[in-house]
Amino acid sequence: MNGRSRAAVIDCLQYCNYSEEIFRDLRAGGVDAIHTTISYHEDFRETVDNIGRWNRWFETYPDLIFAGRTAADVRRAQAEGRTAVFFGLQNCSPIEDDIGLVEVLHTLGVRFMQLSYNNQSLLATGCYEANDPGITRMGREVIAEMNRVGMVIDMSHSATRSTLEAIELSRRPIAVTHANLHEWHPVPRNKPVEVLKALAETGGMLGFSLYPHHLKDGSDCRLDSFCAMVARAAEIMGVANIGIGSDLCQNQPDDVVQWMRRGKWTKEPQTERAAFPRQPEWFRSNRDFGKVAAGLAGVGFAQADIDAVMGENWLRFFEHSFTPGEESGAPSAIPLAAQGRG
Amino acid sequence: MNGRSRAAVIDCLQYCNYSEEIFRDLRAGGVDAIHTTISYHEDFRETVDNIGRWNRWFETYPDLIFAGRTAADVRRAQAEGRTAVFFGLQNCSPIEDDIGLVEVLHTLGVRFMQLSYNNQSLLATGCYEANDPGITRMGREVIAEMNRVGMVIDMSHSATRSTLEAIELSRRPIAVTHANLHEWHPVPRNKPVEVLKALAETGGMLGFSLYPHHLKDGSDCRLDSFCAMVARAAEIMGVANIGIGSDLCQNQPDDVVQWMRRGKWTKEPQTERAAFPRQPEWFRSNRDFGKVAAGLAGVGFAQADIDAVMGENWLRFFEHSFTPGEESGAPSAIPLAAQGRG
Numbered sequence: 001m002n003g004r005s006r007a008a009v010i011d012c013l014q015y016c017n018y019s020e021e022i023f024r025d026l027r028a029g030g031v032d033a034i035h036t037t038i039s040y041h042e043d044f045r046e047t048v049d050n051i052g053r054w055n056r057w058f059e060t061y062p063d064l065i066f067a068g069r070t071a072a073d074v075r076r077a078q079a080e081g082r083t084a085v086f087f088g089l090q091n092c093s094p095i096e097d098d099i100g101l102v103e104v105l106h107t108l109g110v111r112f113m114q115l116s117y118n119n120q121s122l123l124a125t126g127c128y129e130a131n132d133p134g135i136t137r138m139g140r141e142v143i144a145e146m147n148r149v150g151m152v153i154d155m156s157h158s159a160t161r162s163t164l165e166a167i168e169l170s171r172r173p174i175a176v177t178h179a180n181l182h183e184w185h186p187v188p189r190n191k192p193v194e195v196l197k198a199l200a201e202t203g204g205m206l207g208f209s210l211y212p213h214h215l216k217d218g219s220d221c222r223l224d225s226f227c228a229m230v231a232r233a234a235e236i237m238g239v240a241n242i243g244i245g246s247d248l249c250q251n252q253p254d255d256v257v258q259w260m261r262r263g264k265w266t267k268e269p270q271t272e273r274a275a276f277p278r279q280p281e282w283f284r285s286n287r288d289f290g291k292v293a294a295g296l297a298g299v300g301f302a303q304a305d306i307d308a309v310m311g312e313n314w315l316r317f318f319e320h321s322f323t324p325g326e327e328s329g330a331p332s333a334i335p336l337a338a339q340g341r342g
Numbered sequence: 343m344n345g346r347s348r349a350a351v352i353d354c355l356q357y358c359n360y361s362e363e364i365f366r367d368l369r370a371g372g373v374d375a376i377h378t379t380i381s382y383h384e385d386f387r388e389t390v391d392n393i394g395r396w397n398r399w400f401e402t403y404p405d406l407i408f409a410g411r412t413a414a415d416v417r418r419a420q421a422e423g424r425t426a427v428f429f430g431l432q433n434c435s436p437i438e439d440d441i442g443l444v445e446v447l448h449t450l451g452v453r454f455m456q457l458s459y460n461n462q463s464l465l466a467t468g469c470y471e472a473n474d475p476g477i478t479r480m481g482r483e484v485i486a487e488m489n490r491v492g493m494v495i496d497m498s499h500s501a502t503r504s505t506l507e508a509i510e511l512s513r514r515p516i517a518v519t520h521a522n523l524h525e526w527h528p529v530p531r532n533k534p535v536e537v538l539k540a541l542a543e544t545g546g547m548l549g550f551s552l553y554p555h556h557l558k559d560g561s562d563c564r565l566d567s568f569c570a571m572v573a574r575a576a577e578i579m580g581v582a583n584i585g586i587g588s589d590l591c592q593n594q595p596d597d598v599v600q601w602m603r604r605g606k607w608t609k610e611p612q613t614e615r616a617a618f619p620r621q622p623e624w625f626r627s628n629r630d631f632g633k634v635a636a637g638l639a640g641v642g643f644a645q646a647d648i649d650a651v652m653g654e655n656w657l658r659f660f661e662h663s664f665t666p667g668e669e670s671g672a673p674s675a676i677p678l679a680a681q682g683r684g
Binding site for chain 1: 390391393398442450
C-alpha cells in the first residue's frame with residue numbers, strides 16, 4: 001500500500017463457521033470489514049437467534065470484531081485494528097411475508113438482502129428456475145422499502161430478468177456481492193455482460209467470488225486467470241464498480257452445502273457436489289487477501305486501482321447505501337459513463 | 343418556566359390508543375418525551391409486530407414524533423418541536439425464556455422492562471401473588487444483562503421483596519415508573535416507604551401515576567391531594583428522585599383492561615372494575631401536564647423543583663440508563679443521602 005493512509009480491505013460476502021481462529025485470521029489478513037451472511041432459509045425468529053449468536057461473539061471478542069452499522073465503521077475498524085462485521089441475508093425468508101420486517105432487520109444491523117436464492121421467492125426469481133417472470137408485486141414494495149431504510153439489494157443468486165428489473169426499479173445502486181463473469185466461466189451463478197453493464201451504468205457493484213464452482217478450472221483455478229478476469233470486468237464495468245465478495249465458507253462442515261441448496265423447500269437431497277470444494281491454494285482463508293492484491297499487480301493493475309478493488313470501492317458504495325433518506329441522492333459508486341470507459 | 347431554556351417535560355409511562363389526535367395532544371401539551379408501553383403479555387414475535395406499528399407511525403407523522411434512543415433525543419425533541427417516543431415492556435413475556443432477546447430488543451429501541459406484571463414471572467414476583475420468593479435465577483442473569491446493554495429495570499407491578507432485591511442486585515439505579523405512595527392510597531400497586539427509601543438511596547426514580555385506581559378517592563381525586571402526596575414523596579425520597587409516569591390510557595377500549603389483567607394466563611374474566619375508570623377532570627389527556635405543574639406550584643413547590651419533577655429528573659436518569667458500558671458508572675440520579683434529606 002502507498003499513500004498517507006492504508007486503503008481499506010473489505011470482503012463483501014463470506015459465510016465462515018466463525019470462531020476465535022477465524023476472527024484472528026481476519027486481523028492477520030488485514031481485513032477491515034466483512035459482509036457476512038447470517039441467514040439463508042431461516043425465518044425471522046431463527047434469524048434473530050443468528051443475530052444473538054453474533055452478539056455473543058461481539059461481547060466475547062471486542063478486541064477483534066464489532067458490529068458494523070455505517071460506512072464510518074470501516075474507518076473506525078482501521079483506526080482501532082479491528083474488523084467491522086456487516087450482516088446480510090442470502091434469501092428473503094427472514095422477512096417472511098411482512099414488509100415491516102425490512103426496517104426491523106435493518107435496525108438489527110442487516111445491510112444486504114438477496115431478493116431470491118436460486119429458486120422463485122416472494123420477491124424475485126432465482127438463477128436456477130426455468131422461467132423468470134421478473135420482480136413480483138411484493139418485490140416492488142420491498143425494493144422501495146429497502147431503498148428507504150438503507151438495505152442493499154443483492155441479486156447474486158437471482159435470474160437475469162429479475163436482476164435487470166431490480167436495477168431499474170431501485171432508486172439506489174444495487175449489488176451483486178459474489179459472482180464472476182459468465183463469459184469466463186459459464187455457469188448460472190456467473191453474470192452476463194448485459195447485467196454487468198446495467199449494474200455499472202447505475203453505480204452498482206460486482207464482488208468477485210473465490211468459491212471454486214464460480215471459478216474457471218474450479219479448485220485448480222490459477223491466480224493469474226482470476227486476475228485477468230478481474231481486468232476484463234474492469235474493461236466492461238469500469239474499475240470503480242468492482243470489488244471482492246469471496247464467498248469464503250472456511251471451516252464449514254459439508255452438511256452446510258445441503259442446507260444452502262435444500263433449505264426447507266425440498267425433501268430430496270441435492271446431491272451434485274454436495275460437499276465444499278477445495279479452495280485454490282492461493283485463497284484458503286482470510287489471511288490470503290494480500291495474495292489476491294499481489295495477483296492484481298501481476299496482471300498490470302496500478303496500486304490505486306488495486307486499493308479500489310480490494311476495498312475502497314465497497315467503502316464508497318457503503319457510504320451511500322446504509323442510512324435512511326438518501327434514496328434520491330447521488331449514486332454511491334461512479335457510473336460507467338462518468339469514467340469514460342465501456 | 344423560567345431560565346434560559348425551557349425545562350423538559352417527560353411522561354415516563356403511558357399506554358394510549360395512539361393516533362394522530364394523540365400525537366397532536368402531545369405537542370399541544372408540550373410533552374417532549376414519553377415512555378410508552380409497547381407490550382404486556384405479547385411474546386417476542388408479537389412485540390416485533392408492535393414495533394412495526396410504531397415504525398409506521400414514525401414514518402407517517404415525522405413532524406410530530408420520532409423514535410427515542412438516547413437521552414440526547416429529549417433535547418433534540420425540544421429543539422425540533424417533536425416528541426421522542428421511548429419503548430418499554432410491562433412484563434418479561436417478550437424475552438420469552440431467552441436472555442439473548444434482551445440485547446435484541448434494546449437494539450430495537452426498548453429502554454424499560456418490568457421484571458413481572460402482577461403475577462409470578464420467570465424473573466420476579468408480581469404484586470398480586472400471595473408469596474414473593476424474590477428474584478429468580480434467570481432474574482439475576484437478566485438484571486445483569488439489562489445493566490450491560492442499558493435497559494431500565496422497572497418494578498412498578500412487582501412485589502416488595504422482589505423489588506428490594508432488584509434494587510440491591512442492579513448495578514444501575516432502577517425505576518418504578520408508575521405508582522404512588524401506599525400510605526396515601528393503600529393498594530397493592532402503590533409502594534411502601536421501605537421501597538421508596540431503597541429506590542432513592544441508590545439513585546432510583548419513582549414516577550407518579552394518574553390512573554384512578556392508584557389515586558386516593560379514585561376518579562374524584564383532587565389535584566391538591568395528589569400534589570400534597572408528591573410533596574410527601576419528596577420528603578421521603580428527595581425531590582431529585584421523583585417524576586411523572588401517568589399511566590394514561592387515552593382512547594383505549596375497555597377490553598384492553600381485560601387484556602392487561604388476563605393476558606394469556608387465565609381463561610377466567612377478571613371482572614372487578616374491568617373497564618377504564620374515568621380520569622380526574624384535571625388530567626384527561628396529554629394536554630393536561632400544565633395543570634399538574636400548576637398544582638405543584640399551588641402546594642408550594644419552587645419552579646426549579648417543578649421543572650425537576652415534570653421532566654428534568656427523568657432526563658438526568660435517562661442520561662446514565664440507556665447506553666451500554668456504564669453499569670459501573672455514576673448513579674443516574676442524585677442519591678437521597680447526597681441531598682441532605684430523608
